[in-house]
Amino acid sequence: MAQYRIVSGSVAVISIQNPPVNALSAAVREGLLLSVRAAASDPLVRSVVISGHNGPFCGGADIKEFGNVSHLESGPHLVEIFESVEALAKPVVAAIEGFALGGGLELALACHYRFGHSEARVGLPEVSLGLLPGAGGSQRLPRLLGVRAALDMIVTGRHVAAGEALKLGLLDRLTDGNTVDAAVRFAQSAEGKPLDDRRLGNRPCPPLENIDAFFEEALIHARGRARGAAAPLACVQAVRGAATLPFLKGMELEKRLMETLMTSGQAQASRYCFFTERGAARWTTPTGARWDTCRARPISTAAVIGLGTMGRGITVALARAGLSVVAVETQEHQLDEAQRAVSRMLKGGGGVSYSADLQAAAGADLVVEAVFEDMAVKEEIFKQLSSVCKPGALLATNTSSLDIDRLASCTLRPEQVLGLHFFAPAHVMRLLEVVSGPRTSPQTVAAAMQLGRRMGKVSVAVGNCPGFVGNRMLKPYLEQAYFLLEEGASPELVDAALEEFGFPMGVFKMSDLSGLDIGWRVRKEEGLTGPGVTADQPMRTRRGRRYSPLGDLMCEEGRYGQKTGRGWYLYDRPGARVARSDPWLRSFLEEYRERHGLLARRIDQQEVLERCLYALINEGFRVLEDGVAASPQNIDAIYVFGYGWPKHRGGPMFYAAQVGLARVLEGLEKYHKAHPDSPHLQPCSLLRRLVASGSPPIHKWSEVVKGHRSQL
Numbered sequence: 285m286a287q288y289r290i291v292s293g294s295v296a297v298i299s300i301q302n303p304p305v306n307a308l309s310a311a312v313r314e315g316l317l318l319s320v321r322a323a324a325s326d327p328l329v330r331s332v333v334i335s336g337h338n339g340p341f342c343g344g345a346d347i348k349e350f351g352n353v354s355h356l357e358s359g360p361h362l363v364e365i366f367e368s369v370e371a372l373a374k375p376v377v378a379a380i381e382g383f384a385l386g387g388g389l390e391l392a393l394a395c396h397y398r399f400g401h402s403e404a405r406v407g408l409p410e411v412s413l414g415l416l417p418g419a420g421g422s423q424r425l426p427r428l429l430g431v432r433a434a435l436d437m438i439v440t441g442r443h444v445a446a447g448e449a450l451k452l453g454l455l456d457r458l459t460d461g462n463t464v465d466a467a468v469r470f471a472q473s474a475e476g477k478p479l480d481d482r483r484l485g486n487r488p489c490p491p492l493e494n495i496d497a498f499f500e501e502a503l504i505h506a507r508g509r510a511r512g513a514a515a516p517l518a519c520v521q522a523v524r525g526a527a528t529l530p531f532l533k534g535m536e537l538e539k540r541l542m543e544t545l546m547t548s549g550q551a552q553a554s555r556y557c558f559f560t561e562r563g564a565a566r567w568t569t570p571t572g573a574r575w576d577t578c579r580a581r582p583i584s585t586a587a588v589i590g591l592g593t594m595g596r597g598i599t600v601a602l603a604r605a606g607l608s609v610v611a612v613e614t615q616e617h618q619l620d621e622a623q624r625a626v627s628r629m630l631k632g633g634g635g636v637s638y639s640a641d642l643q644a645a646a647g648a649d650l651v652v653e654a655v656f657e658d659m660a661v662k663e664e665i666f667k668q669l670s671s672v673c674k675p676g677a678l679l680a681t682n683t684s685s686l687d688i689d690r691l692a693s694c695t696l697r698p699e700q701v702l703g704l705h706f707f708a709p710a711h712v713m714r715l716l717e718v719v720s721g722p723r724t725s726p727q728t729v730a731a732a733m734q735l736g737r738r739m740g741k742v743s744v745a746v747g748n749c750p751g752f753v754g755n756r757m758l759k760p761y762l763e764q765a766y767f768l769l770e771e772g773a774s775p776e777l778v779d780a781a782l783e784e785f786g787f788p789m790g791v792f793k794m795s796d797l798s799g800l801d802i803g804w805r806v807r808k809e810e811g812l813t814g815p816g817v818t819a820d821q822p823m824r825t826r827r828g829r830r831y832s833p834l835g836d837l838m839c840e841e842g843r844y845g846q847k848t849g850r851g852w853y854l855y856d857r858p859g860a861r862v863a864r865s866d867p868w869l870r871s872f873l874e875e876y877r878e879r880h881g882l883l884a885r886r887i888d889q890q891e892v893l894e895r896c897l898y899a900l901i902n903e904g905f906r907v908l909e910d911g912v913a914a915s916p917q918n919i920d921a922i923y924v925f926g927y928g929w930p931k932h933r934g935g936p937m938f939y940a941a942q943v944g945l946a947r948v949l950e951g952l953e954k955y956h957k958a959h960p961d962s963p964h965l966q967p968c969s970l971l972r973r974l975v976a977s978g979s980p981p982i983h984k985w986s987e988v989v990k991g992h993r994s995q996l
């Protein structure tokens with residue numbers, strides 16, 4: 285809807301009303317066009333102000349309509365409305381509070397003047413929905429800002445703060461006061477003045493030298509960063525149109541590009557990610573607790589125990605969320621170093637105090653233990669925390685795979701124990717797995733989810749099992765990658781296939797970055813390698829299934845990855861980031877295959893993708909079947925925000941649906957037949973049942989999962 289009223293005798297104020305973000309739904313578009321026409325035809329109206337009702341200006345087109353062509357096509361089209369705004373013979377001022385994003389900013393660009401509140405932000409984030417600004421934004425913004433600044437905003441989709449927008453010339457004025465009042469006063473002062481020059485559609489794009497070379501380079505740059513996404517490239521093409529074509533021709537190009545993107549699988553996947561990210565806040569747990577029936581006690585003080593890389597990042601994340609944090613590290617030299625590192629990251633003290641004594645955690649509302657992955661050490665700490673901490677304090681562990689329930693058993697308050705699985709670097713990565721055990725109370729989960737939101741994280745509530753959701757699914761993925769090396773692939777081939785798929789780095793580069801020794805330690809704990817394994821055991825079999833000792837052998841050689849300057853790749857020095865192929869590894873793999881009588885065969889990228897991704901997806905179905913994740917959407921949020929799964933592919937479960945469940949099943953059957961000693965390739969029963977029920981769409985999977993809920 286749009287509200288229409290006349291103020292100060294001559295100013296029509298049109299207010300977009302569609303909470304919570306004033307999206308441009310069909311009803312809003314209808315209301316907006318009627319209001320603009322009313323303002324045009326009313327002789328008493330001499331100027332117009334367009335604002336958002338109750339705060340935000342406008343969050344853009346209504347994304348919910350995008351999946352449904354009939355919704356999209358009902359009501360007037362945005363391009364038509366914005367043309368009539370721009371063509372109005374009376375000055376139109378956009379009064380921007382909160383945000384003007386996507387179609388919201390495109391509306392503001394069609395206005396003749398833009399007034400912003402000093403705390404507002406503006407942007408064209410369509411690219412992150414797999415789209416481009418499709419209502420004139422790709423054509424008007426370059427005409428206003430010049431090609432360079434406009435291209436940057438459109439290709440990155442970044443939100444620009446009001447101060448920067450003013451400097452760029454995107455906003456004409458800022459106010460700290462009431463934006464609508466200020467805009468009304470300004471509109472009156474502009475009444476009767478010429479408007480031709482204010483219509484961006486009339487203006488040429490500011491000239492740019494070497495235009496062809498500029499766009500060639502922009503395209504190469506965008507392609508390098510897009511990881512296979514089509515939208516950034518289409519954005520470059522559209523802005524090139526703005527720089528080289530008359531306005532109406534540019535608008536035609538924008539329309540053509542938008543139509544192609546809008547119906548693409550990539551846009552569908554990106555849109556799905558948008559809703560998946562937000563849907564995670566509506567959590568449920570395997571024990572039946574829910575977001576809408578639990579009240580969370582607010583957390584204002586926290587203690588972090590253990591100040592290694594993870595502990596430092598967690599301290600920074602908590603402090604940035606406004607908590608007062610005590611950071612505890614019992615090793616004095618580590619404490620000093622951590623204090624300096626945290627202060628650097630926080631650019632000052634930032635509400636953090638330090639201590640070498642666990643007793644300092646006594647007054648905290650929440651304690652996050654982040655010592656290294658050793659069950660015995662963690663158990664000891666939880667025992668102590670249970671007696672040191674005040675009643676009601678939540679005790680969380682940052683373990684990435686150990687049993688939460690076992691830790692809860694060491695305390696006298698198992699209902700207040702949970703996992704907070706941050707991802708490195710903890711102050712940067714968006715994902716937080718909130719892990720509850722069978723005894724964790726709903727209030728504890730609610731408090732953790734609320735805290736996650738305060739930290740700006742995508743928090744996903746998951747159940748307790750080895751590796752939780754993310755690392756549990758990663759295990760078969762890694763395993764298949766190792767097997768592929770045994771069978772003849774190289775790390776370069778595997779990584780290239782995964783990077784082409786869209787991961788920021790392949791599995792072997794990722795393993796070098798995070799350190800091969802981490803998995804080695806876990807495998808030792810699990811008794812898969814190390815002193816517990818007797819010499820008479822076959823090297824490539826454990827517990828009756830295929831096992832690859834390649835990772836263990838690498839660690840025995842001291843090849844831990846980037847930190848030692850050698851891993852699956854070679855680095856110039858320890859800590860260096862640029863991976864180079866290592867001839868040593870080639871001969872190492874050749875000798876290994878020879879020793880074990882393995883014949884190297886030709887492996888193509890298709891097999892790499894299917895083996896690694898289908899094994900991961902198959903485990904995702906098992907996770908659903910076990911009730912460890914509440915929905916496929918939650919699994920996808922975990923993979924997109926924690927494991928670099930490309931957004932334009934929606935997440936592993938969405939990808940499986942897009943590929944076709946029957947095809948995934950067929951692929952798994954084929955590979956399991958070829959590798960019967962690899963149980964991760966054996967299709968799980970939920971996948972079979974879904975295919976048998978006709979492969980329903982992803983939002984209906986839960987109906988098939990029903991009845992097979994939590995084993996926990």
Ligand SMILES: CCCCCCC[C@H](O)CC(=O)SCCNC(=O)CCNC(=O)[C@H](O)C(C)(C)COP(=O)([O-])OP(=O)([O-])OC[C@H]1O[C@@H](n2cnc3c(N)ncnc32)[C@H](O)[C@@H]1OP(=O)([O-])[O-]
Pocket residue numbers: 304305307343344345346347348356362383385386387388390409410413415416417418419421542543546559562563
């Ligand atoms: C060929 C066809 C041509 C078509 C032309 C298209 C033209 C145009 O270029 C395309 C666009 O504008 S594309 C659009 C470009 N715009 C964007 O990409 C902006 C996307 N939005 C955002 O970035 C953030 O939501 C804000 C920063 C706006 C608010 O952040 P915050 O305060 O943390 O709030 P929050 O928690 O994030 O959201 C609250 C609720 O609002 C919901 N919702 C939000 N936006 C929506 C929308 N546009 N729509 C519908 N719903 C939208 C959201 O789902 C959630 O619902 P829930 O049921 O409660 O879960």
